[in-house]
Amino acid sequence: xxETPIKGNLGHGKLLVLARYFVPTDxxxxxxxxxxxGVSAVIADANMVQANEFLTTAVGGVRVLVPESHFxxxxxxxxxxxxxxxxxxxxxxxxxxxx
Numbered sequence: 764x765x766e767t768p769i770k771g772n773l774g775h776g777k778l779l780v781l782a783r784y785f786v787p788t789d790x791x792x793x794x795x796x797x798x799x800x801g802v803s804a805v806i807a808d809a810n811m812v813q814a815n816e817f818l819t820t821a822v823g824g825v826r827v828l829v830p831e832s833h834f835x836x837x838x839x840x841x842x843x844x845x846x847x848x849x850x851x852x853x854x855x856x857x858x859x860x861x862x
Contacts, residue, residue: 771795772853773830774802774803774805774829774831774832774833774834775831776781776828776830776831777830777831778805778828778831779828779829779830779831779834780826780827780828781793781797781827781828781829781834781837781838782826782827782841783823783824783825783826783827784824784825784827785812785819785824786825787795787806787809787812787813787825787858789825790806790809790825790827791806791809791828793827793841794806795843796836796840796844796849797827797829797837797840797841799833800836800840801831801836802829802833802836802837802840803829803830804827804828804829804831804837805827805828806825806826806827806828806829807825807826807828808822808825808826809823809824809839810823812824812825
């Protein structure tokens with residue numbers, strides 16, 4: 764997956780649910796991963812879940828939505844993410860500036 768991110772392509776069509784998460788941070792990580800691959804994404808219900816975690820199951824969790832025109836590509840990115848293709852190795856060197 765070495766495609767260059769597409770900047771400014773917001774897609775078209777209605778928003779479709781790509782994934783649901785119980786933890787808002789997980790949804791935001793997925794959104795960032797999608798956007799890094801050129802897929803626009805929107806997070807829904809994160810604020811409600813953060814304000815009252817007991818509503819998480821009632822609202823169906825935090826949703827990651829993508830435009831219909833990006834849905835197929837988004838599914839590929841989600842599958843790669845879940846397979847651990849973007850995971851950093853334990854010996855990943857962050858460089859001398861971070862130490």
